[in-house]
Amino acid sequence: MSFNSKKQLVQFLAEDIGKGDITSALLDKKRITATIISREDAILAGVQYAKEIFKIKGCGVKVLKKDGTKIKPNQTIMSITGDAGEILTCERTALNLLTRMSGIATQTNQIVKKIPSKTKLYATRKTAPGLRYFDKEAVEIGGGKKHRLRLDEMVMIKDNHIVIEDSLLSLIKKAKKKYKKFEVEVENIQDAVLAANMGATIIMLDNFIPAQIKKTIQALKDQKLRNKVLLEASGGITSKNISKYGQTGVDIISVGSITNSVKGIDMSLEI
Numbered sequence: 001m002s003f004n005s006k007k008q009l010v011q012f013l014a015e016d017i018g019k020g021d022i023t024s025a026l027l028d029k030k031r032i033t034a035t036i037i038s039r040e041d042a043i044l045a046g047v048q049y050a051k052e053i054f055k056i057k058g059c060g061v062k063v064l065k066k067d068g069t070k071i072k073p074n075q076t077i078m079s080i081t082g083d084a085g086e087i088l089t090c091e092r093t094a095l096n097l098l099t100r101m102s103g104i105a106t107q108t109n110q111i112v113k114k115i116p117s118k119t120k121l122y123a124t125r126k127t128a129p130g131l132r133y134f135d136k137e138a139v140e141i142g143g144g145k146k147h148r149l150r151l152d153e154m155v156m157i158k159d160n161h162i163v164i165e166d167s168l169l170s171l172i173k174k175a176k177k178k179y180k181k182f183e184v185e186v187e188n189i190q191d192a193v194l195a196a197n198m199g200a201t202i203i204m205l206d207n208f209i210p211a212q213i214k215k216t217i218q219a220l221k222d223q224k225l226r227n228k229v230l231l232e233a234s235g236g237i238t239s240k241n242i243s244k245y246g247q248t249g250v251d252i253i254s255v256g257s258i259t260n261s262v263k264g265i266d267m268s269l270e271i
Contacts, residue, residue: 005133009052009097012130016093024085032084032271036098038071039266043109045141046101049134050094051078057086067141068105077267084271091269099264100131101138106265108142108258111239115246119253122147122232126256135259147254155182159206172198183232189216196225202252207235213248 036050044065051061059082065071077098080087112121123139123146125132136146148154155175157168165171168184168191175182176199183202184195189212195203205213213233220226232252233245245253 005049006052008130008133009049010056012097013053013056013090013093017089021085021089024088027085027088030084031082032087033079033081034087034269034271035079036077036095036267036269038065038075038077039073039268041073042071042102042265043105043142044069044071044077044102045105045138046098046134047078049101050098053094053097054080054082054087054090057090058082059087059090080269087269087271095267095269096264097134099267100262101134101141102265102267103262104135104138104259105142107239107262108139108144111242111255111258112143114239114243115253119246119250120145121258122252122254123259124234124254124256126260128260135262139258142258144258145252155179156185156204157182158185158204159187168194169198172200185234189219192216193219193223193225196220196223196229200229202230202232204232204234204254205250208233210244210248213245213250217249 045067047063047065047067051063054061059080062079064079065075065077071077108121115121121144123136123144125148127135132149136149140146148156157171157175161171162168172184172195181201183204184200185204185206186192186195187206192203192205205216208216217226217231220229230251232254233248233250234254237245237253237255238257242253242255
């Protein structure tokens, strides 16, 4: 767990508490044990962060199910011991993060099973502000890859950059002067070949249908460029059609819905 993630957990809890949990403050001081219970099948993610949230308030936590575990309804994930008021103060923040991350990990895991093992499922930057670190951690727990976490990690030349510069070639030349690795988003086969010729590390085939991807791969093979670049399929890809994209031969498939259309896993804290 990084320093920044710990700092964020403190902020998450403080956001929910405000000036104080005035309802829990009505309770007599009492030491209790509570448990977090699963209510549906899922891939568990976020346990270490939920544990840390309770520890911030001085609670003891025993983890019974680790991240990445396949859980079933009515299984105990962790037990928490401490002051009753402090446990209740932490309850919603811990559950919110745990259920969201488990939802992302579960959805990711379901999609990963639909593509060949050599094709990697990547998360995108379509995450909730403030939750990117945790969202992408959940993707990795579910069997996907994080891709770039922030804008400073890798150059990615996209359509709006090209519109402003008015030249894909010019942007690629600028990127090559400063960086060894960079990614280029393209909308046609010609630009894909250009980007590969110019040394792009990854070429994102934006909104290409599977037939167009296959034609692009063949064009790159004809130019003896296919093995020099990674190809990423992106745009309009869902759990329903991802298997078709996986059959094209691309190296990477990026799907925004695994982080921006999350269905949280049902869990509850029981005393």
